Amino acid sequence: MLRLYDTQTREVRDFVPLEEGKAGLYLCGLTVQSEPHVGHVRSAVNFDVLQRWLRHSGYEVTFIRNVTDIDDKILTKSAEQGRPWYNLAYDMSRELARAYEALNVARPTYEPAATGHVPEMVELISELIERGHAYAASDGSGDVYFDVRSWASYGELTHQRIDDMEAAADADPRGKRDPRDFALWKGHKASEPETASWPSPWGRGRPGWHIECSAMAGKYLGAAFDIHGGGVDLRFPHHENEQAQSRAAGRPFASYWVHNAWITTAGEKMSKSLGNSLLIPSVLERVRGIELRFYLVAAHYRSHVEFSFEALDEAAAGFQRIESFLERAGGVERAEVPEAFAAAMDDDLGTPAAVAVLFDTVRDGNRADDPAPYAAQVRAMLDVLGLDPADPAWPSSGGAQDEKLTSAVDALVAGLLEQRQAAREAKDFATADAIRDRIKAAGIEVEDTPTGPKWSLA
Template sequence: MTLRLYDSSTREVRDFVPLREGEVGLYVCGLTVQSEPHVGHVRSGVNFDVLQRWLRAKGFAVTFIRNVTDIDDKILAKSAEQGRPWYNLAATMHRELSKAYDSLNVAPPTYEPLATGHVPEMIVLIEDLIARGHAYPAGDGSGDVYFDVRSWGEYGSLTRQGVDDMEPAGDADPRGKRDPRDFALWKGRKESEPETASWPSPWGPGRPGWHIECSAMAGKYLGDAFDIHGGGVDLRFPHHENEQAQSRAAGRPFAAYWMHNAWITTAGEKMSKSLGNSLTIPAVLQRFRGIELRYYLVAAHYRSHVEFSFEALEEAAIAFARVENFLERAGESAVDPAALPAAFVAAMDDDLGTAAATAVLHDTVREGNRRLAAGEDATAVATAVRTMLDVLGLDPADPAWTAAGGGGGADEKLSAAVDALVRGLLEERAAARADKDWARADAIRDRIKVAGIEVTDTPDGPKWTVD
């Protein structure tokens, strides 16, 4: 069957034809490591992990690049607020991001380049754009360099906007710009910024703009033209529009397909740090296993918005438990690509239709349970189930889940049971505190402590760890 993908640039589902037979170059914009990753952050990682797994299942050799932005305005601002070096904040949050991905069995990309490791490639690209008449150094002595949006007639083609309909770029001081919509390729160092956050360049010490980073890193590892560029839908403008413009203005064809995953919302708004409605991965994993959270994210189509709630996550966990229960009852099984049901393959080939694919998964589980109830052998059905789960990154027997502590083994289930019991006691304690029954609240805490569990009260609620 032919894989069909929704291309954001043409706004249609079309047959996927790779540039090189049997090979796929996939680039996904990674995160800016300014703070702990939350559920909304990791959705992109999970969705594109499923894409690269399906591409490999279809026999493609995939080169998968997912970058990390480890220098930008937000990192400098947050590190200054916290009184720590910017590179310390970036490195610490990068480790937190890696742990979050591991906890959800997001396979590592082929390469994970850091923006700070590719400044020379960015300078070369900027010089090329200046030479071609598509970029210019600011005339105000700031050391900034801007992309001239009016010099590139195709600017706005990705998001189908006219230049005059766009808001001015907000990533630099407008004084040195020819047009308020011109965006920064290079940012001259300001006196208020640490010297360590700047690199030498033909325009003076400074650092790269956000958009030039991805163009340079994609070109470094995938070449001037590659197959798929992915990221969150919020990146379409200005980030991806600017990436495409500067790359093609430099003579690089860049991405053939654009794919964007939708938001996870809370109360109808995009989940984000700025809105104060984020849910960090460690906090969620105190209540649910990583495999359950991944199932929750995978069960929705990547282009559909998901309204997050713990009630919905609980329902997803119950649904996934039915799958695990069947596999346990069916006994030993294996992963066999030849066992994939045709309906599952059709769903995945239809723009990575994981919602329909998980429906096939549950239909297959029901058939397996019917066979077991009738005293029949269900090994073949279990093999089909495990193979579908493997494609979705949800196979409980995958050693990655044991390593992440989020799989379906006995130890993990015991941990989940203990967590449920402790949470029940903590809810009782919270009710006692709300009633100002301090003696009862302290008694409950003491009961928990005697069991070897330490409780810490945080702004996000009580957290517990084994002492």
């Protein structure tokens, strides 16, 4: 049975879904303000492994991963760049999709965008006001706030007392009853574009960050669902506020909270503000997407990872040894995963122990007279981790690495073809034929055309 560390209870718990045989999983996606870096995609990769293991374990999974495409940060960044906020959000959403594809992050069941669910947010805010847990600011701003002191359980996720919490820095505190009250709705400001506002009972405005996820989770997973995930930095205030407003509205919300740790550089969280981010296209100039994913998967999702290119190169070399074994073993179908691998995955997604089983199986296969049975198990384990090289979901091109390889092959073949052409012009047909045979033996077909020889992979 799968056991997961529940952030709220602070213990590893048996996973018991609300509905037998089914699992509802919600992952807080990214705010699409800029290009994704390695720290961003860790969360997506970790929870991709979770949903793959749930499916492998026989669950019917509904997996929701949202996109926050309206937010203070997006408005600020777009203004700095002198372009519409929706243009920035759209472009960065496409960059994010390309990063996910490069790392074989499976598409979720649904990927809702915040701007497409404003009516659901307005409805939820109205419910909170009716229940006495939210109020419209009296300062004429058009803001609406959640009243944290009206909800006795506020702070239960992160085990904090209200009086020990810092003020919510998401709106002008003058309209708040308590500095810790957080914004559910933000009234339109003259300094903001009109397009970044929607009609509401409290005037034109836009949703606060926290209400977005509650509304989207509720629409696609219902009032109660199994697992809510995200980066550990989202526990407070984002997830604390999500849970409070959802439960205050009478929605049980998530049964389990699962958080992945940071990727750090020089001991600090990888972030755009620190200027130490590593953008995905740049990293993929050094390693393939499958190697970067292996690097991310090999660490336990709750362990902080200190990023270094040396560690990344070491992980890439390790994965290449696995690939070499599969190539020597030849084409095999997937078998069942070893029991030790399943036990590791059931133990709070223990990927380090699972990867150790993977390498042990490769070692045993290299020593065996018949490596095929071991290769079949290796492929099964890699499939669970989203790392099977034969998976057609992997991009056919490995980005810059493959482009460099193609250019190198093209240069080598072009050189051989020039030698062949020189031999033909010298009527040394034996040499010309020998060169052509060498090229063909390498799996390359040569076609003589009126404009010169052309080659293609056989």
